[in-house]
Amino acid sequence: MTERVEGDAGSGQPAMNEAETRRSADSSERAYLTIRKHLVEFTLKPGERINEVQLSRSLGVSRTPIREALNRLASEGFVSLTPNRGFFVRSLSTEGLLDLYELRSIIECAAFKLMCERAEDREIDRLREYWEAIVDGYRDQPADIILAEDEGFHLLIAELSGNPELVAQLASINARIRFIRRIQIEHPSHDKAQVTFHSGIVAAAVKRDAEEGMKLLREHIEMTVSVTQQALKDALLKVFAPDNAADLKRRRKVRDA
Amino acid sequence: MTERVEGDAGSGQPAMNEAETRRSADSSERAYLTIRKHLVEFTLKPGERINEVQLSRSLGVSRTPIREALNRLASEGFVSLTPNRGFFVRSLSTEGLLDLYELRSIIECAAFKLMCERAEDREIDRLREYWEAIVDGYRDQPADIILAEDEGFHLLIAELSGNPELVAQLASINARIRFIRRIQIEHPSHDKAQVTFHSGIVAAAVKRDAEEGMKLLREHIEMTVSVTQQALKDALLKVFAPDNAADLKRRRKVRDA
DNA sequence: AGTCAAGAAAGTGTCGACACTATTGCGTTC
DNA sequence: GAACGCAATAGTGTCGACACTTTCTTGACT
Known part of the structure; x- marks a missing residue:
């Protein structure tokens, strides 16, 4: 395009x-x-x-x-x-964002569990291979690349759940929170534990340990949320420059008509 | 949506x-x-x-x-x-339907759990009252009414989860499976245990017993699915009258382009 | 000065038309 | 007689126009 x-x-x-x-x-x-x-x-x-x-x-x-x-x-x-x-x-108000992340957590956990129950061994291998292919230099990429690779990883899990509806849902959620995720990745507080996290997920998948994987996912998303909230506030502040704060207030009345 | x-x-x-x-x-x-x-x-x-x-x-x-x-x-x-x-x-192929029901089960269970964790006591009361208001003569209504009341019940749970995204998701899923649910309600095998089920859900909600409620929901949806599959086959057979079965086959190539 | 109304301006919702693409039907060639 | 193209038809994608609704402007009236 x-x-x-x-x-x-x-x-x-x-x-x-x-x-x-x-x-x-x-x-x-x-x-x-x-x-x-x-x-x-x-x-x-x-x-x-x-x-x-x-x-x-x-x-x-x-x-x-x-x-x-x-x-x-x-x-x-x-x-x-x-x-x-x-x-x-x-x-996307701060609460709205929270709701979306919560939905994402629900979908991802369910997908992971279903993958553990249903996927073929060689499919789990695909997940491992996907991660191994990008793990080197993962953090040195530009934000857009990191984001795409991360989304791909999670979408692959959804795919391996065998339920296309889950894939579609996750894709749709991703599209809506992508902007904030990018901001978050570029934000100084960007989580350095990404690599550990993904490796942990892969390990849990290989062991078919649904509980472990879901725990990791939940924790990870929860942490992301708290980090993200600050990033969102910063971004909004930048968008609505200080001098038209009054304007922002006026607009609030209209939002979500 | x-x-x-x-x-x-x-x-x-x-x-x-x-x-x-x-x-x-x-x-x-x-x-x-x-x-x-x-x-x-x-x-x-x-x-x-x-x-x-x-x-x-x-x-x-x-x-x-x-x-x-x-x-x-x-x-x-x-x-x-x-x-x-x-x-x-x-x-909606048979598998497609299965996927949708699975998604529904995921969303509903999550909603129930969140409701148990977060809802005020008086909100749980609203759920109880809603059910008590319709339980009498529930099964004597025309199919459309039963369907609407049932959807309302489940949407209310989603609402009480406090996450509007869950409400939106469930509403969207409902719209897509409504046709088959109607068929299923009218089908001779229509589940007589609906009343018991809903009462059980309300009881679990009052006790804030997330596990119990989720178990009920899962079981219920699972049962619905199996009942529904036959109903769907019957319906499709009726739609594509026997004499243009060849036509159906040809169309299959095109579907989900 | 402030309020309100009428008119002007801006903007959306829908329409009919047309260009371009896919499909169908027909005649030609091997 | 079947495969191939070619013309005719059907159908989508986009356009500019216009009617109606909302919003802004202006100016009269209290």
């Missing part, structure tokens, strides 16, 4: 359409990805009303694909829709 | 799902409800390609709201979208 990141979330020049020739790939899909990116990077700020016309101009497409993308994002919980007033960026 | 037990079934429902987007009765919303109805009633058959023009004519609206509805249904797993080919009715 081509990454026109240009954060010019505002007004200004409508994107000129030199490429009026061919509409190769789904505009909807591109719109979806771009908007989601804006959301997770806070270019579109929590509580903010989303202006379809503005967005469509800045992406160089009509409002139709924009709306399709926004509807999708609404189903996934990124934005909310109030009739005749439009889409709003849903702010 | 926007969930509503439509028909509001007269049962003074607990406010469900506060974290969710509310939509008015615009044509998008009506289209969404109507199409979903077609889906759960097999008027639109599993594997079938959905013709937007035809649908828009039959609903008397343009394709735009139809597409919005279909996109939503795609996010919720009812239909799938293949670029440039359109939307297809996703067939």
Whole structure:
């Protein structure tokens, strides 16, 4: 996917359409990805009303694909829709985030248990191999890579549970908390124990010790949460610069309409 | 994800799902409800390609709201979208159904446990009262009412867990299996032990006995699954009348594109 | 000065049209 | 007679337009 990141979330020049020739790939899909990116990077700020016309101009497409993308994002919980007033960026409040992490913990623990009960030995091997392939230099990668590798690890567990619904759920949750996880990884307090943790999970999987694995997962996620909360506060503070704190307050009334 | 037990079934429902987007009765919303109805009633058959023009004519609206509805249904797993080919009715295969029930079991057990840990005494009372209010004549109601009351009961547990994400998840799962649950309730083998089961759950909740409650839930759902599988087979047989069995086979290739 | 109303402006919800892609049906070739 | 292409048809993806709703602006009235 081509990454026109240009954060010019505002007004200004409508994107000129030199490429009026061919509409190769789904505009909807591109719109979806771009908007989601804006959301997770806070270019579109929590509580903010989303202006379809503005967005469509800045992406160089009509409002139709924009709306399709926004509807999708609404189903996934990124934005909310109030009739005749439009889409709003849903702010992941601190509690909201906690709830999501709790759900994630539930899904992951269940997946791990099912994997222990059902997976073939050679499938467990795949998990071990996956981890062994990335463990070297794991912590030296850029944040995005670490994140992707970590998500892949956990998704693989979900896959090995044999239940595609669990995979889908986890993927959806991941998409919603990815932004904060990235912030967290870059945050000075980033957990140095990741490697130990993953190795522990693999060991538990090999032993098929569901209890041990679930305990590790729960502890790990719990710890992540507490670390993350501070990171989130810092990030929000940065997004809503101090001088428009009043503005933030006003917006709060609107959020989650 | 926007969930509503439509028909509001007269049962003074607990406010469900506060974290969710509310939509008015615009044509998008009506289209969404109507199409979903077609889906759960097999008027639109599993594997079938959905013709937007035809649908828009039959609903008397343009394709735009139809597409919005279909996109939503795609996010919720009812239909799938293949670029440039359109939307297809996703067939809930027998295994697919099993996976969904498994997910439901996971969510419900987790919700029950959290409720035991966190809910106020008076909230547990709400659960007891809810059940006491409907227990008389529970089994004499029409299938739709039983279904709505049962869903309300379980959603209330999710609510009392204090985690809105769990409520949303459960609501979404309910929507997807509602059709089969209705069939199952009407099926001759319909479980007579429902009343005992619900009473048991309430008792466990009052005692805050998470283990007991989870055991009941798991057993109950497991039993439901086995009963349901036969009901599903019967239903599918009825939908795809014997004479176009070949047709069914052909469609299978397309399903879950 | 402050409040309220009417009109202007901005923005959403839906429509019909059109371009492009997939599918179907038909005639041609081997 | 079957495989192959080619034209015709059907269907999706996107667009620009317009009606209706919400929000902002302005100016009269108390």
